[in-house]
Structures are given as structure tokens and as C-alpha cells.
Amino acid sequence: xxxxxWDRSRCSVAGTLAIVGEKWSLLVLREAFLGVRRFADxxxxxxxxxxxxxxxxxxLVDQGLLRRVPYQxxxxxxxxxxxxxxxxxxxxxxxxxxxxxxxxxxxxxGVAPLELRHRDCxxxxxxxxxxxxxxxxxxxxxxxxxxxxxxxxxxx
Amino acid sequence: xxxxxWDRSRCSVAGTLAIVGEKWSLLVLREAFLGVRRFADxxxxxxxxxxxxxxxxxxLVDQGLLRRVPYQxxxxxxxxxxxxxxxxxxxxxxxxxxxxxxxxxxxxxGVAPLELRHRDCxxxxxxxxxxxxxxxxxxxxxxxxxxxxxxxxxxx
DNA sequence: TCGAGTGAGTTCGTCAAGCGAACCCAGCGT
DNA sequence: ACGCTGGGTTCGCTTGACGAACTCACTCGA
Numbered sequence: 001x002x003x004x005x006w007d008r009s010r011c012s013v014a015g016t017l018a019i020v021g022e023k024w025s026l027l028v029l030r031e032a033f034l035g036v037r038r039f040a041d042x043x044x045x046x047x048x049x050x051x052x053x054x055x056x057x058x059x060l061v062d063q064g065l066l067r068r069v070p071y072q073x074x075x076x077x078x079x080x081x082x083x084x085x086x087x088x089x090x091x092x093x094x095x096x097x098x099x100x101x102x103x104x105x106x107x108x109x110g111v112a113p114l115e116l117r118h119r120d121c122x123x124x125x126x127x128x129x130x131x132x133x134x135x136x137x138x139x140x141x142x143x144x145x146x147x148x149x150x151x152x153x154x155x156x
Numbered sequence: 157x158x159x160x161x162w163d164r165s166r167c168s169v170a171g172t173l174a175i176v177g178e179k180w181s182l183l184v185l186r187e188a189f190l191g192v193r194r195f196a197d198x199x200x201x202x203x204x205x206x207x208x209x210x211x212x213x214x215x216l217v218d219q220g221l222l223r224r225v226p227y228q229x230x231x232x233x234x235x236x237x238x239x240x241x242x243x244x245x246x247x248x249x250x251x252x253x254x255x256x257x258x259x260x261x262x263x264x265x266g267v268a269p270l271e272l273r274h275r276d277c278x279x280x281x282x283x284x285x286x287x288x289x290x291x292x293x294x295x296x297x298x299x300x301x302x303x304x305x306x307x308x309x310x311x312x
Numbered sequence: 313t314c315g316a317g318t319g320a321g322t323t324c325g326t327c328a329a330g331c332g333a334a335c336c337c338a339g340c341g342t
Numbered sequence: 343a344c345g346c347t348g349g350g351t352t353c354g355c356t357t358g359a360c361g362a363a364c365t366c367a368c369t370c371g372a
Contacts, residue, residue, distance in 0.1 A: 012262060148268060210349080318370100330356085335353095336350080
């Protein structure tokens with residue numbers, strides 16, 4: 001259990017969840033990755049309450065995962081759309097990971113509702129754990145977590 | 157926007173979040189990956205309210221991500237500990253993804269609090285997007301999402 | 313110029329979920 | 343018999359999610 005002794009308070013998982021862990025946040029990002037950018041479209045595809053959606057968009061914007069970009073459809077007044085920033089795009093692997101798990105364990109007929117393909121070669125895409133030594137790992141068992149020295153807590 | 161037209165109701169991301177998206181669930185799993193198995197240890201390292209923790213553990217158990225295993229420390233009565241099942245272990249990439257994002261954007265001094273190393277070769281481990289053609293992708297832009305035919309919605 | 317329509321957002325009342333503290337209960341050692 | 347301890351429940355309170363109704367800014371057609 002010694003491996004468990006490190007400071008959780010600055011854990012990156014917790015930190016990330018503090019930003020995108022509220023209800024709907026990750027689903028908003030999913031839609032963003034699918035190209036949905038307008039409030040009304042988000043509201044319709046997600047079915048989230050308007051007030052919640054407003055709030056989630058606001059926090060995603062001021063956390064820098066989305067940015068509001070003005071646009072003007074013809075015959076309409078100027079509005080804003082929400083676009084992924086680099087910071088937002090970088091959450092893609094997390095969404096893919098959640099999706100792959102769902103595909104494996106939740107898909108009804110073993111058929112994934114949405115498939116990801118390499119834009120260049122058309123082959124299916126998935127996540128892999130790799131190391132700098134060039135090995136491809138098979139799962140969590142092959143990983144050893146190492147707390148950074150500066151954040152080890154004192155042993156009891 | 158055509159790419160956005162598919163049935164969200166069976167989206168794997170949403171499905172997965174329905175299981176592990178509540179507060180604390182993913183953090184419980186993080187602890188599990190670090191080897192924490194007992195209720196009291198979870199409660200202490202997480203700081204979650206007991207009632208919530210009880211509830212999260214119960215749902216994780218009956219969703220099959222954890223299993224209760226009886227154990228008996230000497231001089232104590234028999235108790236249960238919570239261990240990851242295969243289904244639970246398979247969520248590892250999702251946690252790693254969240255962690256990597258947090259390491260990149262949240263780490264104070266650019267120093268990740270916890271490092272993952274390959275147990276065999278000791279090299280740092282990370283997630284990568286790869287395709288069956290053997291290419292390593294650089295991010296979401298190189299991916300094309302393809303709704304499975306059976307779940308396309310009718311065009312409006 | 314007026315009035316209806318629409319996208320985006322706020323407000324409101326209700327209901328569910330998270331919270332800390334207190335309480336409970338089984339089985340162990342003394 | 344008693345108290346301790348790990349795991350869990352109960353309780354009141356606060357926070358958050360919810361859907362419906364309301365607002366506001368702007369465009370269009372009349």
C-alpha cells in the first residue's frame with residue numbers, strides 16, 4: 001500500500017474532473033467534436049436544461065476549452081458559436097477512452113454506434129498505451145505509478 | 157453538420173458517464189488502481205462523505221466494475237474489500253487520459269504529481285491514438301467519426 | 313412602423329443529490 | 343461485561359439539476 005501514499009489534493013484526475021466533471025460538460029465537448037457549435041443545436045441534441053447548458057458553456061469558455069466566436073447567419077442577428085480551443089481538443093483522448101469502454105460493455109448487439117476512422121487511410125482508430133521504449137502495453141497491470149518526489153507525503 | 161446527425165441516445169460516452177459520471181466514482185476507481193481497497197482507506201484518502209462513498213461503491217459493484225471480496229485482518233472481524241474486475245480495469249485508459257490532460261494543463265510547475273512507467277522497461281507511459289493501418293495519429297483532427305449505419309437518424 | 317418570430321439567456325419553484333455530523337451495529341481484545 | 347473500530351445508516355441543510363415560463367435583442371413580413 002506504500003504506492004498509495006502521495007498527495008491526492010493535486011491529483012490531475014481530480015483537477016480535470018473539477019473542470020469537466022460536472023453533469024453535461026463532457027457531453028457538450030462530445031458534441032463539439034462532432035461539429036455542433038450553436039447553442040440551440042446543443043440544446044436540442046443534448047436535451048439538457050437551458051440554464052445548465054448556459055452554465056456549462058460559460059465555465060468551459062472561461063476555463064479555456066471553448067471560445068465564443070461571433071457569427072452571423074443571413075437574416076439573423078449576430079450570435080456566438082462555441083468552438084474548441086487547443087486545450088479543449090486535447091481532451092479528445094478522454095472522450096475516446098470513455099467511448100471505447102462503452103462500446104465494449106454497453107453496446108447492445110456488440111455494435112458500436114459511432115466508429116472512428118483515420119482520415120487519411122480510413123482504418124479504425126483506437127487508443128493504445130505505449131511507452132517511450134516503444135512497447136505497447138496491454139493494460140493497467142503493466143504500469144507502475146510513481147509519485148513525483150516533490151509530492152510524496154511523509155510516511156505515517 | 158451532417159456528421160452530427162445520429163442517435164445520441166445510445167452514445168457510448170453518455171452510457172459510460174451514466175455509470176461512472178457521478179461525483180467521486182472515477183476517483184474511487186483511481187484509488188482502486190493505486191491499490192486502495194478498504195472502505196476506511198478510501199474514505200480517508202478521498203475525503204468523500206461516507207454515505208456517498210457507500211452509494212458509489214454499491215453502484216460500482218453492481219455495475220460489475222468492482223467486486224466485494226471478504227478478508228480478515230488478524231484480530232479483526234471479517235470485512236470486505238473492493239477489487240477491480242476486468243470491466244473496471246478496462247476503464248484505465250479513461251483515467252490515464254484525464255490524468256494526462258491535467259498534467260499538461262493543471263500542473264503547477266509543469267511537473268506531474270504522478271508518473272506512469274512501464275513495469276518492464278521503466279520508461280514513461282502515455283496514451284496514443286493509433287489506427288489499424290499502423291499510423292499514429294496526432295489528435296482529433298485526423299479522425300473522422302462514422303455513425304454506424306443502423307443508428308443513423310433520418311435526415312430532417 | 314408595427315408586430316410576430318426566433319435564438320440565447322434568465323428566473324422560478326420543485327425535486328434530487330451531495331454534504332458533515334451524529335448515530336448504530338457487529339465482532340474483536342481485554 | 344466493556345470499550346474500540348470498521349463499515350454503514352440517518353438526519354437536516356445546502357447545492358445543483360430540472361422543466362416551464364418569462365425576457366431581451368434582433369430580424370422579417372406586412
